[in-house]
Amino acid sequence: MNNDHNQPPAEAGKAHMPSVVTEGDPWGSVPTVAGIEPQNAGEAIPRKAPGRLREILRKAWGNPSGRVGFVLLGLLVLAAVFAPLIAPHDPVVQTLAATNEAPVWLGGESGYLLGADSLGRDVLSRVLHGLRLSLLVGIVAATVSALLGLTLGILAGWYEDTLGKVLMRLADIQFAVPFVAVGIALTAALGPGLGPVLVILSVWGWTTYARTIANSVAQVKRADFVTAARTLGAGTGRIMVKHVAPSVLAPVVVLWSTSAGVLILAESGLSLLGLGVQAPGFSLGSMLSDGQVALRLSWWAVLFPGTALLLIVLAFNMIGDALRDAFNPSSSLAPKNPELV
Amino acid sequence: MNILRFLFWKAVLLLIVLVGVTTLMFFLTRATGDPAVLMSPPEASDAVIEATRQRLGLDRPLLVQFWETLVNTFTLDWGSSYALGSEVRPLVMDRLVPSLSLVVPALVLAAALAGVIGTYAALHQADVRGRFLMGAAFVLDGIPYFLIALVLVLVLAIQMGVLPATGGDGGVALVIPIAVLTIQGFATLSRLTRGQLIDSLSQGPVTMAKSKGLPARTVLFQHAVPLALPPLIAYLGILFSFMIGSLLILESMLNYPGLGQLLVRAVNQRDFPIVQAAVIVIAVLITLVNIVMDTIVRVLDPRLRTKVS
Numbered sequence: 001m002n003n004d005h006n007q008p009p010a011e012a013g014k015a016h017m018p019s020v021v022t023e024g025d026p027w028g029s030v031p032t033v034a035g036i037e038p039q040n041a042g043e044a045i046p047r048k049a050p051g052r053l054r055e056i057l058r059k060a061w062g063n064p065s066g067r068v069g070f071v072l073l074g075l076l077v078l079a080a081v082f083a084p085l086i087a088p089h090d091p092v093v094q095t096l097a098a099t100n101e102a103p104v105w106l107g108g109e110s111g112y113l114l115g116a117d118s119l120g121r122d123v124l125s126r127v128l129h130g131l132r133l134s135l136l137v138g139i140v141a142a143t144v145s146a147l148l149g150l151t152l153g154i155l156a157g158w159y160e161d162t163l164g165k166v167l168m169r170l171a172d173i174q175f176a177v178p179f180v181a182v183g184i185a186l187t188a189a190l191g192p193g194l195g196p197v198l199v200i201l202s203v204w205g206w207t208t209y210a211r212t213i214a215n216s217v218a219q220v221k222r223a224d225f226v227t228a229a230r231t232l233g234a235g236t237g238r239i240m241v242k243h244v245a246p247s248v249l250a251p252v253v254v255l256w257s258t259s260a261g262v263l264i265l266a267e268s269g270l271s272l273l274g275l276g277v278q279a280p281g282f283s284l285g286s287m288l289s290d291g292q293v294a295l296r297l298s299w300w301a302v303l304f305p306g307t308a309l310l311l312i313v314l315a316f317n318m319i320g321d322a323l324r325d326a327f328n329p330s331s332s333l334a335p336k337n338p339e340l341v
Numbered sequence: 342m343n344i345l346r347f348l349f350w351k352a353v354l355l356l357i358v359l360v361g362v363t364t365l366m367f368f369l370t371r372a373t374g375d376p377a378v379l380m381s382p383p384e385a386s387d388a389v390i391e392a393t394r395q396r397l398g399l400d401r402p403l404l405v406q407f408w409e410t411l412v413n414t415f416t417l418d419w420g421s422s423y424a425l426g427s428e429v430r431p432l433v434m435d436r437l438v439p440s441l442s443l444v445v446p447a448l449v450l451a452a453a454l455a456g457v458i459g460t461y462a463a464l465h466q467a468d469v470r471g472r473f474l475m476g477a478a479f480v481l482d483g484i485p486y487f488l489i490a491l492v493l494v495l496v497l498a499i500q501m502g503v504l505p506a507t508g509g510d511g512g513v514a515l516v517i518p519i520a521v522l523t524i525q526g527f528a529t530l531s532r533l534t535r536g537q538l539i540d541s542l543s544q545g546p547v548t549m550a551k552s553k554g555l556p557a558r559t560v561l562f563q564h565a566v567p568l569a570l571p572p573l574i575a576y577l578g579i580l581f582s583f584m585i586g587s588l589l590i591l592e593s594m595l596n597y598p599g600l601g602q603l604l605v606r607a608v609n610q611r612d613f614p615i616v617q618a619a620v621i622v623i624a625v626l627i628t629l630v631n632i633v634m635d636t637i638v639r640v641l642d643p644r645l646r647t648k649v650s
Contacts, residue, residue, distance in 0.1 A: 172354060173361035175631075176624040178586030181604070188608040188616045189369050265485050269590045272487055273605055292491060292594065296499050303495075306488035314483040 052250050059326035066322025073315040076308075080131040087125035088113070092280055095120040100298040117287075117301035118294035126287055127308050133283040134312065137194070138264035141201035145263075146256045148202070149209020153248070154240050156210050157217025164214060171207035179204055179266050187275040194277040197270050201263050209255055213248040220247050254323045261316030268309055284309050347639060351632045355625070362624040363414045363617075367407055370613040375399075376423070419618045424610045433603065433618045437626075440592070440599035443518045444584045450519070451526030452577060458527070459534025464561075466539060475535060481528035486587045490521045490594055518591050522584050530580065534573060541568035571642040578634035582627045 060066040079086065095116065102108035103115040103123075110116065114123040156164035183200045190196040220226060221244070229239050268285025270276040272292070277283050282290075284305040291301035370376075377394035385393075394400050398409075413419065419429040458474055465471030494517060497504045504516055541547060542565050550564040592601035600619055607615035 169357055170361070173358050173365070173624075175582070176358045176628045177362060177365075177620060178582055178589065178623065178627070180586040180589045181620050181623055184589060184604055184608050185366065185369060185616050185620050188611055188613065261483075268485065269487060269587075273590060273593055275605075275608070288487065288491065295491065295495055299495050299499075302491050306485065306491065309485050310483055310488065313485065314480065317479070317483050 053253060056250055056253070056323060056326040060319065060322035063322040063325060065318045066326075069315045069318025069320075069322060072311060073319060076131060076312055076315060077135060079128055080135050083125075083128040083132055087122075087128045089122035089125045091121060091125040091129040091282075093121065098122075100294065100301075102298075103300055106300075114304045115298060115300035117291060118298055119290075123301050123304050126282065127284070127305050130282055130284040130287050130305055131308060131312075133194075133277060133281065134264050134267065134285065134309070137198060137201065137267045137283065138260045138312070138316075141198060141205070141263045141267075142256050142260040144202035145205030145259065146209060146252050149206035149255075150213065150245065150248070150252050152206050153210035153213035154217050154244055157214035158221055158236075158240065158244070160214065160218045164218075167210060168214075171211060174204065174207050180269055183266065183270045184273070184275060187270070192275040192278060194281065197267055197276045201266055205259055205263070208259070209252055212251050212255065216248050216251070217244055220244050250327055254320065254327050257316055257323055258320035261313040261320070264312055264316075265309070344636075344639065348636070351635070355628050355632065358624055358628045359414065359621070360411065362621055363411055364407075366617040366620055367410050370617060371403065371406075376613060414621060420614045422607075422612055422615050424607075424612045424615075429614045429618045432615060433600070433622055436598065436600040436603045436619075437622065439597070440585075440588060440601065443515060443522060443588060443597070443599065444581065446515075447519045447522035447526060447584060448577060448581060450523040451530055451580070454523070454527040455530035455534050459531040460538060460561075460566075462531065462535040463538035463542070466535070471535075475532060478528045478532050481524060482532065484524075486521050486525040487590060487594060489524055490517060490591055493517050493520060494595070514595075514597060518588070518595055518597055521591060522587060525587060526580050526584060530573070530576065533576060534569070537569040537573055538565060541565045544568060567641075571638040574641070575634055575638050578631035581630045581634075585623060585627060 061070060089112075095110070098110040098112065098116040098120040100118055101110045101112055101116040101120070104111050104113055106115070108115055112122050112124065114127065116122055117126070152167055156167040158164075179200075182204060183197060186196050186200045187193075190199075226239055226243055229243055234242070267276055267283060268288065271283055271285030272289045274286075274289055277286050279286075287305040288302055288309075291298065291305070295302055377390050377397065377399050398406065417430060419433070421428050422432060425432070458478070462471040462474045462478075497517065504513055547560060547564045547568065550560045555563075588599065589601035589604060591597070592599045593605045596602070600623065604616060604619040606612075607619065
């Protein structure tokens with residue numbers, strides 16, 4: 001399975017471009033991943049994680065913007081975990097007298113730090129609690145799709161001429177349908193709710209991982225240590241789990257961090273349409289949906305959850321950029337994960 | 342591989358996408374709801390529902406129905422809406438132009454802005470101005486597009502009152518969605534443009550041109566830009582699908598009568614024929630645009646025309 005000509009920009013302009021386009025695979029319109037180059041023939045066989053992974057994480061931590069990202073994400077996660085302790089009010093209690101009350105520093109009289117929404121609920125407490133679901137959905141969905149992508153990518157690379165080809169065509173089909181479109185269509189079938197959204201976010205993202213690692217897997221399959229393991233009597237399954245998977249773990253982690261932010265936004269987008277989490281549950285996205293109708297009266301009920309989303313995405317983007325730089329120092333700025341969104 | 346073979350395989354790709362998406366949508370919608378029940382009024386008796394089922398041929402084996410759906414997709418016979426009773430094809434097609442009149446200008450604007458800003462940042466990569474621009478692009482890249490939309494509505498429509506908050510007639514309705522899509526697109530694209538240009542500025546042909554003593558302008562536009570351009574054009578295809586994805590949500594938020602609004606409405610009414618047709622049209626659109634971009638790249642980039650091993 002060769003890469004086609006439609007490499008993501010960050011790679012395509014590189015010196016090795018001609019070698020990437022050779023076999024003339026006219027297929028997929030989907031590029032592999034942003035800035036993560038599949039190991040090509042002639043390059044060293046990827047070193048095994050966890051050594052490599054640890055090295056990448058350390059390098060990313062050494063990068064100032066990476067460190068800011070890690071700290072920011074850490075703070076957001078702490079805020080989410082301890083939301084019940086730090087939130088000054090109950091996030092679902094409606095105080096009629098405080099309806100659309102301005103933040104205290106804008107002259108609000110009820111003492112709400114970030115104001116109250118159109119149902120008189122404390123915006124700060126809701127942002128803190130809303131963080132929980134948003135982060136949880138993003139992290140769970142990113143992790144599930146990473147595991148799925150890792151599995152399918154290994155299988156696609158190992159059986160490159162059979163299953164690999166089928167999976168790559170499937171990825172082509174998926175590329176043509178934006179995430180949001182499937183999400184919307186699925187809620188037509190299953191009804192709105194957190195479940196369907198979580199399912200689609202987890203299932204749709206495998207393609208990027210699979211495309212990225214399939215080449216490396218095909219390479220590793222021919223490596224000496226695999227032959228050695230086979231000679232010693234290891235079965236295919238054992239080799240895949242013990243030898244192949246660790247060698248492609250690093251790009252999976254890099255991709256995970258870039259996709260988590262995108263997935264959180266996707267959940268917010270669907271919740272914004274009322275197709276995601278249903279009341280009384282709420283995420284940052286559904287807060288935007290609630291606040292949108294009363295935008296004129298209480299912009300704080302929209303802007304603050306929106307800012308929280310922005311901080312999450314920035315944190316993941318910073319970490320993602322830093323990890324990618326550490327993984328592949330020669331890559332220039334790359335686009336967001338092209339197969340999500 | 343010559344261009345005709347290239348186009349042939351791209352046509353096959355389109356076919357695969359069409360069959361694949363139709364299959365996906367058919368089984369997705371059939372697995373979860375009985376169209377006969379959905380089409381009948383809630384108080385309908387079992388006999389009425391059964392009659393509807395027979396009239397629509399829904400009592401036949403699933404595979405027969407699937408084959409028929411597949412054939413109908415290709416013959417552009419997309420059935421009629423459950424909720425409205427009218428034919429689906431004109432309903433969907435009428436929404437195509439309004440949606441495209443948001444995406445196409447946004448794509449052009451984003452590309453133009455990104456070209457200027459990305460080039461500037463690449464040429465000033467070491468100094469404050471270049472760094473500032475890229476920092477701004479990084480932050481802009483992180484702002485959720487729907488938040489941009491809400492802020493624009495708040496500022497332009499509610500605070501300043503220069504635009505209607507939702508809907509509006511003619512050109513006015515286009516301003517906010519186009520602005521949102523443009524901002525979303527150009528942030529990523531200008532970071533990419535900068536990266537590509539910095540890469541190409543250090544490549545052989547460009548350093549050669551520099552060392553020949555050609556003027557900086559000639560080096561940039563005759564040598565560096567052509568090297569940097571093809572992947573960026575290919576990325577426009579990806580950006581197009583991003584924008585369509587965002588548009589599906591933006592249109593409902595801003596009450597703009599496009600494909601996205603139609604899709605979301607159809608979902609709320611569980612109007613499967615429309616959902617199915619809208620998703621298929623979107624998939625075909627995205628695939629076609631990407632094929633066009635790939636073809637342009639192929640024509641522009643001589644390296645792609647010859648086999649190199």
